[in-house]
Amino acid sequence: MRVWGDGSSPWPGLWLMASSGWVRSSACADHERPLRDRNASVICRRAVLLAGAGLAARPAGATLPVPRSTALAFRLVRRGSEIGRHIVTFESQDDTLIVRVAVQALVTVFSIPIVRYSHHVVETWQGGTLVSLTGETHKNSDIQWVNARRTSEGLEVTGSKTERYIAPEPAFGTTYWNRHMVDGPIISLEDGVLLRPQVQLSRAETVLLASGDTIEADHYNLSGAFDIDVWYDQTDTWAGLAFPAPDGSTVHYERL
Numbered sequence: 001m002r003v004w005g006d007g008s009s010p011w012p013g014l015w016l017m018a019s020s021g022w023v024r025s026s027a028c029a030d031h032e033r034p035l036r037d038r039n040a041s042v043i044c045r046r047a048v049l050l051a052g053a054g055l056a057a058r059p060a061g062a063t064l065p066v067p068r069s070t071a072l073a074f075r076l077v078r079r080g081s082e083i084g085r086h087i088v089t090f091e092s093q094d095d096t097l098i099v100r101v102a103v104q105a106l107v108t109v110f111s112i113p114i115v116r117y118s119h120h121v122v123e124t125w126q127g128g129t130l131v132s133l134t135g136e137t138h139k140n141s142d143i144q145w146v147n148a149r150r151t152s153e154g155l156e157v158t159g160s161k162t163e164r165y166i167a168p169e170p171a172f173g174t175t176y177w178n179r180h181m182v183d184g185p186i187i188s189l190e191d192g193v194l195l196r197p198q199v200q201l202s203r204a205e206t207v208l209l210a211s212g213d214t215i216e217a218d219h220y221n222l223s224g225a226f227d228i229d230v231w232y233d234q235t236d237t238w239a240g241l242a243f244p245a246p247d248g249s250t251v252h253y254e255r256l
Contacts, residue, residue, distance in 0.1 A: 063128035065179050065236040066090050074253040075210050088177050099123040101175050121189050133173050135189035146192035159192015179236045182220050195225035207231045207240045210254040
């Protein structure tokens with residue numbers, strides 16, 4: 001029997017919640033805070049509120065497809081039930097943009113936790129260029145990581161499943177908020193492995209939001225290196241995502 005969280009993830013950047021019981025979320029606080037199972041479906045209420053506030057982005061993100069709000073928030077749904085949240089926050093100052101990602105999810109069978117996942121990432125951009133990133137992922141008892149920084153050679157990447165390499169330009173991490181990610185090689189923000197998926201575009205599909213409303217969004221299918229579907233709306237803002245789970249079910253994202 002294949003258990004969720006075993007082996008490599010079909011979507012680098014998410015595969016279900018931390019066994020340590022702790023998560024660091026700079027969007028909510030500057031210190032670690034305990035995460036209880038009963039709260040697994042609720043992450044950072046402040047970030048969710050910001051996502052719906054429609055606050056204007058600051059000039060630092062002008063050269064990047066930063067959403068008009070200062071946060072993006074999604075609920076993760078599997079077989080009609082919410083299993084977690086994915087929050088992306090944006091903080092800009094002068095020509096620097098800091099993007100923080102926090103993902104938490106919990107899958108249970110007969111109320112027994114079988115998969116716990118936590119994923120947090122920090123990206124730093126300057127003038128539209130990715131200059132550094134860090135990522136740490138807990139999948140049950142397994143811990144993976146990635147670090148990257150820009151040097152005179154280019155973006156130098158190390159990770160838990162790769163030796164040091166210089167990423168080809170333009171390479172993006174698997175944070176999904178940046179639509180340009182699908183245009184080039186992709187760095188797994190779980191373990192640092194460089195991925196080159198095949199990409200197929202289907203334009204103007206209808207995407208369901210968490211509110212029950214729908215929007216039109218372009219659909220990108222990524223396959224080969226991993227199997228995932230991602231949608232971006234008419235402003236190039238991340239609108240949705242879906243991927244198959246090892247048990248045959250599908251996890252899909254609904255934007256809050």
